[in-house]
Amino acid sequence: NAGVTQTPKFQVLKTGQSMTLQCAQDMNHNSMYWYRQDPGMGLRLIYYSASEGTTDKGEVPNGYNVSRLNKREFSLRLESAAPSQTSVYFCATGETGQKNIQYFGAGTRLSVL
């Protein structure tokens, strides 16, 4: 029972390159989220998916796209990476209903040169 699994753990890109961050969960949660974590800025929501087949923009969606492939998987794509996208990216899943708790992956540390 891995919970929330993110791959890769680390990545270095050159400006303009593309990549996809993968997230998979085995918690059977409907909701999934992508955040970025920057010093002094806290966690900011990039995109989220309330259920399979739906995605919505969060606070900082520019430069990113997402795919909710199925209930388990939610990927984040950078089409043309920029140095401003250097960050730590977290995927999370959420319970619906009364608990409203989110469970986080271990993070992907991305550097864009």
Add this chain to the structure above:
Amino acid sequence: AQRVTQPEKLLSVFKGAPVELKCNYSYSGSPELFWYVQYSRQRLQLLLRHISRESIKGFTADLNKGETSFHLKKPFAQEEDSAMYYCALRSLGKLIFGQGTTLQVKP
């Protein structure tokens, strides 16, 4: 607009001293608030939520609607409490996080 503010980037205390990590929020409606913690080399995890009115690892947090605050408190800090702490507000199925406070407990 919904917002969460943690005014302190870093809070440094000695072991055994009381700790209070501040969190203020802006929300029109009945707020649902959480504290999440990230220990070194570990993933972010829920510490406590105001609905449960629980004490976890000696930490408590009381929602004060008059002051729009949800400060996290512990009477006697331990070295293992050193971590990054985030206050979060639930809004429309999403969490809005504060900027985070690093708690450093010195021996």
